[in-house]
Amino acid sequence: MIGETGSGKSTLLKQMLPDLTVGKVTAGGLITSFPRTVDNFAYVSQFVDNQMIMETPRDELKFVLDNQGCSQNEIQLRITEIASYLGIISLLDTKSEELSGGQKQLVNLASALILKPKVLLLDEPTAQLDPIASEKLMQIVQKVNEELDMTIVLVEHEINQEIRFANRFLIMEDGKLILNKSVEDGLQAIYLNIKYRNYLTQIDRLYLELGLKSSASVPLSNKQLGQIVLKNKSKLQFVSPKRAITEVNKIILDVNKLNFRFDFNGRQVIDNVSFKLRQGASYCVVGPNGMGKTTLLKVITQQLKKQSGRIEFNGKKLASSAYQEMFVLPQNPAALFMKDTVKDELLYQLGQNQSDVELENVLNKYSLAGLENVSPYDLSGGQQEFLALALGFIKNPQILFLDEPTKGLDPNKRIKLGEMLRVFQANGGTIFTNSHDLLFAAKYSDQVAMMFDGKLSEFSDPVTFFENKFFYTTEINKALRNIFPAALSWEDIQKSES
Amino acid sequence: MNRLVVNFQKGTNSVTVFAYLINVILISLLYNNPIITVGILIMLVIMSILTRPGKVISYLKFSSIIFFVTVLFNVLINQRGTNILWSFSFLKITQESLINGVILGISFVNLLWAFYIYDSLIRVKTIFELLSNFLKSIAVIFILTIKFIPEIIQIFTETQVMNRFRTTSFKQAKSLNKIKQQISLTEVVLNKSIAKFMNVSDTLILKGYEQRHKNIGWLEFKRLDWTLITTMLLSVFFNITMSVLKIGRVDFGSAKLNILSDKGIWFVLIINSCLILLPILIGGGNYLWWRFYSSKITVSNTITAKDYR
Numbered sequence: 001m002i003g004e005t006g007s008g009k010s011t012l013l014k015q016m017l018p019d020l021t022v023g024k025v026t027a028g029g030l031i032t033s034f035p036r037t038v039d040n041f042a043y044v045s046q047f048v049d050n051q052m053i054m055e056t057p058r059d060e061l062k063f064v065l066d067n068q069g070c071s072q073n074e075i076q077l078r079i080t081e082i083a084s085y086l087g088i089i090s091l092l093d094t095k096s097e098e099l100s101g102g103q104k105q106l107v108n109l110a111s112a113l114i115l116k117p118k119v120l121l122l123d124e125p126t127a128q129l130d131p132i133a134s135e136k137l138m139q140i141v142q143k144v145n146e147e148l149d150m151t152i153v154l155v156e157h158e159i160n161q162e163i164r165f166a167n168r169f170l171i172m173e174d175g176k177l178i179l180n181k182s183v184e185d186g187l188q189a190i191y192l193n194i195k196y197r198n199y200l201t202q203i204d205r206l207y208l209e210l211g212l213k214s215s216a217s218v219p220l221s222n223k224q225l226g227q228i229v230l231k232n233k234s235k236l237q238f239v240s241p242k243r244a245i246t247e248v249n250k251i252i253l254d255v256n257k258l259n260f261r262f263d264f265n266g267r268q269v270i271d272n273v274s275f276k277l278r279q280g281a282s283y284c285v286v287g288p289n290g291m292g293k294t295t296l297l298k299v300i301t302q303q304l305k306k307q308s309g310r311i312e313f314n315g316k317k318l319a320s321s322a323y324q325e326m327f328v329l330p331q332n333p334a335a336l337f338m339k340d341t342v343k344d345e346l347l348y349q350l351g352q353n354q355s356d357v358e359l360e361n362v363l364n365k366y367s368l369a370g371l372e373n374v375s376p377y378d379l380s381g382g383q384q385e386f387l388a389l390a391l392g393f394i395k396n397p398q399i400l401f402l403d404e405p406t407k408g409l410d411p412n413k414r415i416k417l418g419e420m421l422r423v424f425q426a427n428g429g430t431i432f433t434n435s436h437d438l439l440f441a442a443k444y445s446d447q448v449a450m451m452f453d454g455k456l457s458e459f460s461d462p463v464t465f466f467e468n469k470f471f472y473t474t475e476i477n478k479a480l481r482n483i484f485p486a487a488l489s490w491e492d493i494q495k496s497e498s
Numbered sequence: 499m500n501r502l503v504v505n506f507q508k509g510t511n512s513v514t515v516f517a518y519l520i521n522v523i524l525i526s527l528l529y530n531n532p533i534i535t536v537g538i539l540i541m542l543v544i545m546s547i548l549t550r551p552g553k554v555i556s557y558l559k560f561s562s563i564i565f566f567v568t569v570l571f572n573v574l575i576n577q578r579g580t581n582i583l584w585s586f587s588f589l590k591i592t593q594e595s596l597i598n599g600v601i602l603g604i605s606f607v608n609l610l611w612a613f614y615i616y617d618s619l620i621r622v623k624t625i626f627e628l629l630s631n632f633l634k635s636i637a638v639i640f641i642l643t644i645k646f647i648p649e650i651i652q653i654f655t656e657t658q659v660m661n662r663f664r665t666t667s668f669k670q671a672k673s674l675n676k677i678k679q680q681i682s683l684t685e686v687v688l689n690k691s692i693a694k695f696m697n698v699s700d701t702l703i704l705k706g707y708e709q710r711h712k713n714i715g716w717l718e719f720k721r722l723d724w725t726l727i728t729t730m731l732l733s734v735f736f737n738i739t740m741s742v743l744k745i746g747r748v749d750f751g752s753a754k755l756n757i758l759s760d761k762g763i764w765f766v767l768i769i770n771s772c773l774i775l776l777p778i779l780i781g782g783g784n785y786l787w788w789r790f791y792s793s794k795i796t797v798s799n800t801i802t803a804k805d806y807r
Contacts (some may be wrong), residue, residue: 019703038706050697053705059623060705066627072718079764111705263552303659323662334693335653335660338686352666377693391664 001155002199003172004410005382009155013121016041016153033407034118039068041119042112046127046381048104057083057099057107058092064111082114086140101289102133106140113144119151120144127157127381127407130436132471138162157382157410159199161475163187164219171196187218198411201478202439206490210236222479229483229493237496238484240463241443251315252399252430253277253300258309260299269295271454273309276398280422282431283459284445286438286472292454293434296332297401300432301328314398327397331404333388334377342387343372345433348367349394357394366390367413381408389417393424400424403434406440418444439472442488443468462488499618500548502781509784512624514723517730518776519616525770526608528737529746532597533759535604537767541774548778550618561610565603601748619777636771638702651693654687674754724778733773740766 003009014020018036018042034040045051054060058079067076067140083089088106091099099107103367105125112120122141126134142165145152154162163169169186171179179186190196191208200208203225204218212235214228229236253276260270269292277283285293298304300311302320311318313325330336339345346362349355363369366386371379376387385408392400400421405415414437421431423442435441441448447459463486473481474488487493499507507515522545526538547554572595579592629637661683702708740746746766772779 017703019708020700037709038704045700045702050694051701051704053622053698053701054626055621059621063623063626064705067709115706231521284688324666326663328660328663330656330660331657334690335656336664337680337690338657338661338664340689349664352664379691395666397663 001153001170002157002159002196002410005157005408005413006380007172009172009173009485010123010380011175012177013043013153013155016119016121017043038117039115040117040122042115042117043121043123044105044108044125045114046124048101048108048128051108051111052096052104055095056093056236057088057096057110059461060096060107060111061092061114063139068115078114082110082198084098086110086113092154098297100133101129102137105129105137109137117150119153121155121497122152124156124408126160131438132288134160145229157408159187159201159204159219161201161219161221163201164221182449183219185218195412195413198415202474202490203479206476206493210493211489212493222475225479225482229480233483235496236484236493238487239492239494241489241492242488250279251276252279252313253432254310254312254314254315255300256310258296258299258311259307260295260304261307268454270299273454273456275449275456277430277432279398279430280425280428282425282433282444283447283449284433284435284441285449285451285456286435286441287451289436291451293451294403296451296456297328297403297432298435301326301401303328325398326401327392327395327399328401329385329388329392329403329405331407333384336388336391337376337384340375341373344370344377345387346372346390346394349391353394353396355394361388362394367416382410382413386413386417389420393420398428399430399432402431402435404435405433406435406437414440438466438472439489442474499550500781501780503548503619503777503786505547505781505784506777507619509720509722509780510726511717511723512621513618513717513719513739514726515621516624516628516777517727519612519619521730521733522613522615522774523609524734524737525773526605528741529766530601530605531746531748532601532604532764534746534767534770535601535608537771538774539604539608539611541771542608542615545777546611546614546618546776549615549733553614554645557610557614560732561607564610565607568606569596569599572602638699638707650687650691653690653694654683657686658683669782722780726780729773729776733769736769 001009001012011021011023013468014022015025015030016032016036017038029078030036052060054063061079061082062075065078070078072441079092080141083092086104086109088110091103091107094103096104098108105128109125120141125141126137129137137180138160141152141154142162144150144180145165154166162315163183166183169181169183170177170181171186171190179189181189187200187204188208190199191205197205201219203220207214207218207225207228208218212228212232214226214231220228255276256271256274259268260272261268274294275283285296287293295304297469299306300318302318302322313319313322337345339348342363343359346359346368350359350362352359359372360369363372365430366389368383368387368390371383376384379387385405389405405417409417418440419460425431431445433441433445442462445462449459450457450465466477466483466488467481469477476490477485477488480493486491522542526542527580543554543558546557573591574589576595576598577590577592579594581593582590583593583596584591625640626637629640682743740762745762
């Protein structure tokens with residue numbers, strides 16, 4: 001099930017578990033042959049960190065089974081079964097704070113499955129995971145579906161490769177289910193609907209856009225697309241995306257041999273990192289979870305104190321007052337909010353900047369109209385992200401730091417965000433982004449680098465960066481690397497005019 | 499954490515560890531003879547270093563402040579004693595009040611270090627189950643407290659830091675404004691924390707806590723667990739008896755201090771030192787057994803060349 005941010009997907013999902021619902025059912029009801037309890041309907045949310053109560057996965061699983069009154073023997077057997085099935089035996093006694101995001105989500109899945117539910121409800125389970133961890137988690141979900149014949153309802157902001165394993169495809173819009181079809185029919189239908197066309201996977205979008213004759217039907221795998229494109233190679237051409245060339249050569253931020261670690265003998269989270277940011281350019285750092293991207297951002301914005309190295313801002317040593325010229329959009333945008341309503345947040349920011357921009361214009365521009373009197377904490381993840389962005393753009397800083405800005409955004413909002421960033425850049429703003437979203441990095445960044453184990457690779461343009469990557473690259477690049485190695489998104493391949 | 503302590507933790511269940519911790523707290527509470535309290539302090543610090551070395555330095559600073567404040571207050575409030583060390587107007591500092599202050603200070607510090615060890619070794623599951631035995635809602639409050647106080651501190655720091663990025667000018671606030679800012683910041687932090695608390699409430703529902711059938715989860719008791727729990731019970735009996743017999747206690751607050759250092763005091767100190775260092779002794783015993791006996795009769799599970807012949 002997909003739908004716009006705030007369309008009511010999660011609310012519908014939670015109806016299966018009455019204890020989780022907020023508000024009242026005004027009409028209708030759910031018809032199910034099972035009692036709507038946690039042992040029949042298991043739920044895994046996107047909040048990776050908040051779902052573990054106990055200190056270790058073993059304690060967590062025991063806690064769930066103790067609550068159900070299971071015997072000692074049953075507890076032992078069920079933990080053994082689920083841990084072997086999901087491949088988490090080695091994690092059972094690891095402390096929760098030592099688990100990665102992907103591992104935590106696997107444990108959350110294990111706690112949901114240990115009760116042998118009839119239905120598994122997944123509410124954006126991969127929203128906070130990096131692409132590799134997301135893929136691994138979804139492979140396991142598919143295994144559960146295929147091997148155990150368990151009904152799975154997966155709610156997502158966008159359609160991923162997992163769509164190939166789904167049987168039905170649903171769209172929620174403004175609290176209504178506007179589409180409920182077989183996957184193939186559903187995908188064909190949304191291609192014809194301009195509002196949802198961007199939700200298609202890059203693979204299916206390219207296939208449908210090119211309109212190539214083939215017996216294959218959507219959803220396609222990378223391999224299938226590769227074969228179809230290869231057959232029709234003569235009719236197709238690579239179109240290099242047009243990018244605004246940054247004329248300004250002024251270095252705005254110069255980071256030299258930066259080092260940081262949390263403990264005396266701990267891992268070097270930032271290991272001798274050096275780079276330069278030019279004014280008016282956009283930079284993106286990609287890489288798996290826990291590799292130091294957020295820490296790097298925090299150190300260069302002085303949220304954490306550097307332990308060694310030099311940072312220069314506008315040619316001078318970074319002063320403690322530099323935050324006046326910077327804006328940080330953190331991973332959790334709610335950290336920025338200070339007021340009770342959306343309107344108060346925006347008015348406060350407009351007042352801070354003595355801006356004469358009308359509140360109404362801001363609300364419309366950032367899709368917040370009608371939400372002015374809502375608490376910022378009650379907004380959906382995507383709406384919070386846009387409110388935080390509005391605050392940043394009102395401030396109009398010299399450098400905009402964005403930590404996972406596409407998290408929680410549907411594909412249309414991502415495009416809107418990309419366009420807003422381009423306008424900011426065109427006006428001389430510099431952008432530094434951390435992201436798992438490889439497609440976003442490829443489309444909207446001038447320079448991309450990868451962070452791993454505290455080391456940052458050299459920044460290079462997206463084509464140079466992604467074309468020699470094997471696993472950590474866009475789906476189009478994976479599918480067509482042997483035919484069009486520089487293609488990163490569906491827009492890069494078009495039919496030849498001849 | 500020291501490997502001997504890890505061995506102790508791995509070899510025992512959470513109730514045994516809990517019994518050990520309660521015993522340590524009791525030991526640090528019951529005695530006030532300086533010889534015993536100083537001895538206990540040394541043992542507690544040794545255990546703290548071995549269980550969680552990372553935070554020892556900052557805790558040492560904190561406990562030193564508590565010690566000096568306690569001594570200072572005692573010296574100022576307790577004006578009794580015959581051996582005057584220093585006097586000024588109506589204020590006099592006597593040797594007895596100073597010693598009383600030091601004893602009280604060390605006792606406080608001992609309790610703090612006992613809780614430091616408690617915090618390092620206790621498992622959420624144990625407390626949660628013990629509490630849920632009596633009152634479900636108290637157990638939930640406990641979870642919220644233990645799990646989310648660090649998160650609230652994090653939200654506070656994060657909000658304070660992020661707020662700076664919304665401003666466009668560098669202003670040094672005056673004291674009154676600073677207080678006002680802190681109050682409004684606290685309000686913001688509480689608002690944010692409530693959202694987090696709601697998430698935990700949802701998680702507890704999903705884990706089936708609402709329909710909890712059993713009060714105590716299943717625990718396996720091995721021979722070592724029974725031995726240690728029996729030892730702890732004997733220790734509680736021993737320490738309470740010593741306390742009733744006033745062995746290891748000085749007449750606190752009295753003008754005439756009589757500090758004993760007879761065999762009984764040393765006996766109490768040695769017994770209690772062993773009880774505090776129990777994880778090291780058990781872990782050490784297990785290590786020696788493994789080193790000099792088990793490893794000699796156990797075939798290594800390391801793959802050897804013969805597997806490939």
